[in-house]
Amino acid sequence: MDLGPYLLFASLEGLVHAAVLSLIALGLSLVFGVMRIVNVAHGEFFMLGAILAWWISGFVFGSPAIGFLLALIIAPLIAGVIAMSSDWLILKHLKYDPEATIIATIGILYIIQQAVLMTFGPDARPVEQPFNYRLDLYWFGFSAYKFFVVFSAIILLFSVWLVMAKTKFGLILRATQLDSETAQAFGIPISTVYSLVFGVGAAIAAVAAVLIVPIQQAHYLMGGEPLLLAFIVVIIGGLGSLRGTVAAAVLIGMSDGIISVFFSPNLAKIIATLFVVIVLLIKPNGLFGSEKT
Amino acid sequence: MLEVSNLSTYYSNIKILKDISFTVQRGEVLCLLGRNGAGKTTTLKSIMGLVDKVEGNINFNNERISKISAHLVPKKGIGYVPQGRRLFSELTVEENLEIGLLTRKNGEQTINKVLEMFPRLNERLKQVSGTLSGGEQQMLALARALCIEPTLLLLDEPTEGLQPSMISLIRKSVLELKKQGVAILLVEQRVEAILSIADKIIVIENGAIVFSSTAQKIKNNPKKLYRFIGV
Structure with missing residues (x-):
């Protein structure tokens, strides 16, 4: 294959990577933005989504699309409920102290990881693609399902933006993000808001996992790498900035995809990490972060 | 009381x-x-x-x-105007007032009454509150609290x-x-x-x-x- 088509192929792979990464990072950024806590367990909610997708699709016979659709609804719901329960049982009692919640979410990380290991075992689990169709792009064929992943991510990102910018719930979230104490003085129940945000953040990560699991397998240790990349994206984009998160996810996802195809995935991670250092030196609040964050 | x-x-x-x-x-x-x-x-x-x-x-x-x-x-x-105004600075004037209305059902009537009291805010409804002058910010802080009635x-x-x-x-x-x-x-x-x-x-x-x-x-x-x- 010539360089041009090869670059196009790498860019398309990068785009799929960027789409999934932007969803994972969006959940992380939402939680940090509103609650001001760093959720180290975020990658485990992603892993939980993937494992649950495999588990749910195993119950459904016939078309794999039905199992996939069920997983797309049920897995994020379960991940969201588990996250909300963790918030009520643990984080709320720590009064969302930034340092204490880091330790607590490390604890949640291990609890989820080991619970999945004990329940489903250590094997990697494949999930069938809901549809198998290859688009002929003249130089090479490309999975239509991967385009579906990109399209779904765009729809979800747009929906989150719409909720945040145009609804009363979004207004409540933005007010809580800006000043939680004053928000309470105007009738906003911030502990309920925090709980919902923690649940929604985990559910978005689980959606990303359900989307990607037909391309890569589900495994109890799969949460680590997306967490690292999501942190990189959120730091580069600016903590709590939706716009920044999407821009940085496209940047990191695309470069990761292209470098992985042309060179090696490890080199892609090294470059992404170096990029974080450079951004932090030049713009400590990230590319789109405000002074306060 | x-x-x-x-x-x-x-x-x-x-x-x-x-x-x-x-x-x-x-x-x-x-x-x-x-x-x-x-x-x-x-x-x-x-x-x-x-x-x-x-x-x-x-x-x-x-x-x-x-x-x-x-x-x-x-x-x-009970309405509250905090020290230093504590406006939601990245929200518009209108959005700040909407936050004030969260506890009220008859929002439109209340907001009209409040804007009658502070007509200058009416001209700046779409302006981001952090960009208002100090006096306008204080007006908004008071108006937001009054939205609670x-x-x-x-x-x-x-x-x-x-x-x-x-x-x-x-x-x-x-x-x-x-x-x-x-x-x-x-x-x-x-x-x-x-x-x-x-x-x-x-x-x-x-x-x-x-x-x-x-x-x-x-x-x-x-x-x-x-x-x-x-x-």
């Missing part, structure tokens, strides 16, 4: 307020005076439920509010850093609210700003009430008050 009795407030284990008691009636303006760090803001925050631990009683319309969650306090009809209004240094014309406007608004029967608890550092509008005056020092009197008595003999606030 508002009865605060033996109120003590703690941050961690440090006692900030020490057995404070006072009442505010309908249409009355009670002014809290005191130096920086005396406990004036903490008193207002205690009423709003925004502190970690309180002892004693805070009753509003014969209902105990000192044990309820902070987000339920405004639903009882409060029967008790807590004002924390509303004239701080404002030019005289704006101070006069805020003063007029307070007097208008007083006339409408709203009870007002006003924190101020400037004696001259409050003597013409206050009914009662309390001086707080190191978290305790050290002096209380009616505004009328102070007007007749201001030296008594000046001794406590070091003017």
Whole structure:
């Protein structure tokens, strides 16, 4: 294959990577933005989504699309409920102290990881693609399902933006993000808001996992790498900035995809990490972060 | 209307307020005076439920509010203008007012009434509140609190850093609210700003009430008050 088509192929792979990464990072950024806590367990909610997708699709016979659709609804719901329960049982009692919640979410990380290991075992689990169709792009064929992943991510990102910018719930979230104490003085129940945000953040990560699991397998240790990349994206984009998160996810996802195809995935991670250092030196609040964050 | 009795407030284990008691009636303006760090803001925050631990009683319309969650306090009809305005600075004027309306069902009617009181805000509804001038920001902070349709209004240094014309406007608004029967608890550092509008005056020092009197008595003999606030 010539360089041009090869670059196009790498860019398309990068785009799929960027789409999934932007969803994972969006959940992380939402939680940090509103609650001001760093959720180290975020990658485990992603892993939980993937494992649950495999588990749910195993119950459904016939078309794999039905199992996939069920997983797309049920897995994020379960991940969201588990996250909300963790918030009520643990984080709320720590009064969302930034340092204490880091330790607590490390604890949640291990609890989820080991619970999945004990329940489903250590094997990697494949999930069938809901549809198998290859688009002929003249130089090479490309999975239509991967385009579906990109399209779904765009729809979800747009929906989150719409909720945040145009609804009363979004207004409540933005007010809580800006000043939680004053928000309470105007009738906003911030502990309920925090709980919902923690649940929604985990559910978005689980959606990303359900989307990607037909391309890569589900495994109890799969949460680590997306967490690292999501942190990189959120730091580069600016903590709590939706716009920044999407821009940085496209940047990191695309470069990761292209470098992985042309060179090696490890080199892609090294470059992404170096990029974080450079951004932090030049713009400590990230590319789109405000002074306060 | 508002009865605060033996109120003590703690941050961690440090006692900030020490057995404070006072009442505010309908249409009355009670002014809290005191130096920086005396406990004036903490008193207002205690009423709003925004502190970690309180002892004693805070009753509003014969209902105990000192044990309820902070987000339920405004639903009882208590509006709050915090020190330094604390606007949601990245939200527009309109969005800030919408936040004020969260506890009210008849939003449109309320917002029209509030904007009639502050017509300048009407011209700036789509402007991001952080870009308003200091005086406009204070107007918005007051308007946002009025969206609650409060029967008790807590004002924390509303004239701080404002030019005289704006101070006069805020003063007029307070007097208008007083006339409408709203009870007002006003924190101020400037004696001259409050003597013409206050009914009662309390001086707080190191978290305790050290002096209380009616505004009328102070007007007749201001030296008594000046001794406590070091003017």
